[in-house]
Amino acid sequence: MSYVDEVYELVVEKNPAQPEFHQAVKEVLESLRVVIEANEEEYRKEALLERLTTPERVILFRVPWVDDKGQVQVNNGFRVQFNSAIGPYKGGLRFHPSVNLGIIKFLGFEQIFKNSLTSLPIGGGKGGSDFDPKGKSDREVMAFCQSFMTELYRHIGSDTDVPAGDIGVGGREIGYMYGQYKRIKDVYEGVLTGKGLTYGGSLARTEATGYGLLYLTREMLKSNGIDIAGKTIAISGAGNVAIYAAQKAIQMGAKVVTCSDSTGWIYDPEGIDVDLLKEVKEVKRARLTEYAAARKSAEYHEKKNGEHGVWTVKCDIALPCATQNELDLEDAKALVANGVTAVCEGANMPTTLDATKYLQDNKILFVCGKASNAGGVATSALEMSQNSERLSWTFEEVDKKLEQIMINIFHNIDDAAKKYGKEGDYVTGANIAGFLKVAEAMKAQGIV
Numbered sequence: 173m174s175y176v177d178e179v180y181e182l183v184v185e186k187n188p189a190q191p192e193f194h195q196a197v198k199e200v201l202e203s204l205r206v207v208i209e210a211n212e213e214e215y216r217k218e219a220l221l222e223r224l225t226t227p228e229r230v231i232l233f234r235v236p237w238v239d240d241k242g243q244v245q246v247n248n249g250f251r252v253q254f255n256s257a258i259g260p261y262k263g264g265l266r267f268h269p270s271v272n273l274g275i276i277k278f279l280g281f282e283q284i285f286k287n288s289l290t291s292l293p294i295g296g297g298k299g300g301s302d303f304d305p306k307g308k309s310d311r312e313v314m315a316f317c318q319s320f321m322t323e324l325y326r327h328i329g330s331d332t333d334v335p336a337g338d339i340g341v342g343g344r345e346i347g348y349m350y351g352q353y354k355r356i357k358d359v360y361e362g363v364l365t366g367k368g369l370t371y372g373g374s375l376a377r378t379e380a381t382g383y384g385l386l387y388l389t390r391e392m393l394k395s396n397g398i399d400i401a402g403k404t405i406a407i408s409g410a411g412n413v414a415i416y417a418a419q420k421a422i423q424m425g426a427k428v429v430t431c432s433d434s435t436g437w438i439y440d441p442e443g444i445d446v447d448l449l450k451e452v453k454e455v456k457r458a459r460l461t462e463y464a465a466a467r468k469s470a471e472y473h474e475k476k477n478g479e480h481g482v483w484t485v486k487c488d489i490a491l492p493c494a495t496q497n498e499l500d501l502e503d504a505k506a507l508v509a510n511g512v513t514a515v516c517e518g519a520n521m522p523t524t525l526d527a528t529k530y531l532q533d534n535k536i537l538f539v540c541g542k543a544s545n546a547g548g549v550a551t552s553a554l555e556m557s558q559n560s561e562r563l564s565w566t567f568e569e570v571d572k573k574l575e576q577i578m579i580n581i582f583h584n585i586d587d588a589a590k591k592y593g594k595e596g597d598y599v600t601g602a603n604i605a606g607f608l609k610v611a612e613a614m615k616a617q618g619i620v
Contacts, residue, residue: 174205174209174212175208175209175212175215175216175221176201176202176204176205176208176209176221179201179221179222179225180194180197180198180201182222183197183225187274187277189274190273190274190277190278191274192274192275192277192278192496192497192521193274193275193277193278193281195278195497195521195524195525196278196281196282196521197225197281198525199521199525199528199540199599199603200281200285200603200607201221203597203599203600203603203604204600204603204604204607206592206593206594206600206604207592207604207607207608208221215611218615218619220611220614220615223614224255224284224610224611224614225281227252227253227254227255227277227280228253228254228255228256229252229253229327230250230251230252230253230273230277231249231250231251231252231253231299231324231327232248232249232250232273233248233249233250233323233324234246234247234248234249235247235248235249235301235303235316235319235320235323236319237312237315237316237318237319238315239308239312239315240309240311240312245316247301247302247303247316248271248272248301248302249299249300249301249320249323249324250271250273250276250299250300250301251276251297251298251299251324251327251328251333251335252273252276252277252279252280252297252298252299253280253297253327253333254277254280254281254283254284254295254296254297254298255284255295255296255297255610255614256295257295257610257613257614257617258287258288258293258294258295258609258610258613259287259292259293259294259295260294260295260329260330260331260332260333260334261294261295261296261297261332261333261334262283262287262294262295262296262297262333262334262335262336262549262552262553263279263280263283263287263296263297263298263299263335263336263549264279264298264299264300264335264336264337264338264341264548264549265298265299265300265301265335265336265337265338265341265345265349266279266298266299266300266301266338266339266340266341267300267301267303267304267305267339267340267341267345268300268302268304268339268340269302269304270302271300271301271302272302275496276298276299276300277298278496278520278521279298279338279520280296280297280298281296282296282520282521282541282542283296283297283298283549284296284606284610285542285602285603285606285607285610286541286542286543286545286546286549286606287546287549287553288605288606288607288609288610289542289543289546289581289584289585289602289605289606290546290549290550290553290577290581291577291580291584292550292553292577293553294334294549294553294556297333297335298338299324299335300338300340300341301316301320303316303320303340304340305340305341305345306340310344313344313345313348314348317345317348317349317352318348318349318351318352320349321348321349321352321353321356322352322356324349325352325353325356325357328353328363329361329363330361330362330363330556330559330560334362334363334364334365334552334556335363335364335365336364336365336366336548336549336552337366339411339495341366342366342412343366343367343368343373343378346364346366346367346368347367347368347371349364350363350364350367350371361559362555362556362558362559362560365377365552365553365555365556366552366555367555369564372555372558372559373555374551374552374554374555374558374564374565374570375564375565375566375567375570376551376567376570376571376574377548377551377552377555377570378412378416379416379419379420379571380416380547380548380550380551380552380570380574381412381413381416381417381518381545381547381548382412382413382414382415382416382417382418382419382420382493382518382547383416383417383419383420383547383571383574383575384544384545384546384547384548384550384551384574384577384578385413385417385420385491385493385516385518385544385545385547386400386417386420386421386424387420387547387574387575387578387579388516388539388543388544388547388578388579388581388582389489389491389514389516389539389544390424391578391579391582391583392514392516392537392539392582392598393489393513393514393537395582395586396537398513398514400421400424400425400426400489401424401425401426402425402426402427403426403427403488403489403513404426404427404429404486404487404488404489405418405421405426405427405428405429405487405488405489405490405491406428406429406430406482406483406485406487406489406490406491407421407428407430407431407444407482407490407491407492407493407518408430408431408432408437408480408482408483408491408492408493408494408498408499408519408522409431409432409433409492409493409494409495409518409519410431410432410433410449410452410453410460411453411493411494413493413518413519413545413548414431414491414493414494414518415446415449415450415453415454417491417493417518418431418444418446418449419446421491422443422444422446426489427443428443428444428446429441429443429444429485429487430444430482430485430487431444431449431460431463431482432460432475432480432481432482432494433453433459433460434475435459435460435461435474435475436459436460436461436472436473436474436475437460437472437473437475437481437482438460438463438464438470438471438472438473439470439471439473439481439482439485440467440469440470440471441469442469445463445467448463448466448467449463452466460472480498480499480500480503483499483503483504483506483507484503484506484510485510486510486511487507487510487512488511488512488513488514489512489513489514489515489516490507490512490514490515490516491515491516491517491518492515492517492518492519492522492523493518493519493522494519494522495519495520495522496519496520496521496522497521497522497523497524498519498522498523499515499522499523499524499527500524500526500527501524501526501527501530503527504523504526504527504528504530504531505530507531507536508530508531508534508536512536513536513537514536514537514538514539515531515536515537515538515539516538516539516544517539517540517541517544517545518541518544518545519541519545520541520542520545521540521541522541523538523540528540528599532597532599537596537598538598538599539582539585539598539599539602540598540599540602540603542602542603542606543581543582543585543598543602546577546578546581547574547577547578550574550577550578551570551574554570554573554574584601584605585598585601585602585605586598586601587601587605588600588601588602588604588605588608589601589604592604
């Protein structure tokens with residue numbers, strides 16, 4: 173049995189009932205096969221893959237808090253510090269009822285390679301809780317965040333582990349957690365990113381993941397002789413990534429015709445009105461039914477079991493920006509049948525393995541999230557730099573750095589794919605480019 177297959181079987185055996193983590197490991201190891209087999213003896217002797225797929229540290233804790241009725245609630249808290257070979261752990265915190273250890277491990281594992289691709293000195297980590305901020309008052313969210321940080325503060329620091337936001341964790345949640353960290357530690361340091369602009373946050377951080385997705389998508393299309401201007405784009409999600417991906421796509425001359433949330437999806441043939449979408453989602457924190465009610469051209473479709481309606485719409489480019497495994501094989505077939513040219517992931521692992529294979533087999537340009545959605549963590553690292561220097565860069569400065577990072581990521585994954593005889597396979601290119609840097613650092617630091 174090959175070393176790749178041995179390690180994958182070991183991961184499944186040692187991490188039962190964690191399908192998302194198994195999926196992430198399988199996708200990475202399969203695409204690294206060409207590199208691993210060329211160095212199999214050395215990697216096996218050093219157990220490099222076993223170390224790569226095992227977190228350096230896993231922290232699980234309870235989070236008790238009191239709701240507005242005086243009832244004590246208890247949630248689970250997680251932080252997985254996966255790999256620090258190239259820098260302090262860096263990765264978001266996700267607050268959502270679906271959060272469990274397997275999902276946090278999959279996200280942390282992906283983060284290793286994503287952070288490596290940015291070329292910035294940051295390692296891989298992830299965390300979160302099964303707490304749901306939806307429907308909670310500001311006081312309840314504050315109570316939870318303060319309790320969560322009362323445990324987490326022991327394990328993080330500006331040179332140890334620097335969390336950020338993710339699903340369910342925006343500026344409000346980051347603010348409450350940062351205040352509690354400062355209160356406990358009596359230290360004013362850049363220990364969280366995604367902070368407010370009045371206390372160490374970076375301009376362009378809010379827009380970064382969505383903007384970065386479009387910078388890489390445009391560069392990929394350009395390298396394949398395609399102009400993004402005039403193209404029709406289907407986007408899933410209606411959160412931070414989706415909103416700013418839509419905004420940047422429109423600025424580039426494309427037309428975005430879909431968005432979605434957990435209850436339904438919108439098709440707007442005249443193009444999504446981003447200002448209205450922001451009003452509904454960022455200000456009112458409401459459902460997309462309010463978008464449809466305010467815009468005559470919009471069609472609202474209630475979500476049915478197993479249906480991802482945004483992918484049934486005719487489009488040139490698809491950008492899944494919602495959550496993991498939201499684009500399955502049937503969705504991929506619908507996209508191909510409708511003439512899609514490119515699929516770039518804005519979320520973490522939103523495309524299933526069989527859907528990815530189908531898209532690649534049908535010669536669709538496809539970039540995985542660890543490359544195409546790296547703009548968020550890249551700008552978080554830029555926020556860390558500004559905090560360390562006690563400086564604040566302009567929006568234009570940050571945006572320009574972000575654009576160049578995303579362009580460089582595309583060319584690095586393109587070059588890696590070509591070097592190993594996989595031209596056009598940007599998934600393999602991303603995994604190889606991310607892996608080689610981390611592997612070299614791990615080998616140089618000994619058996620740790």
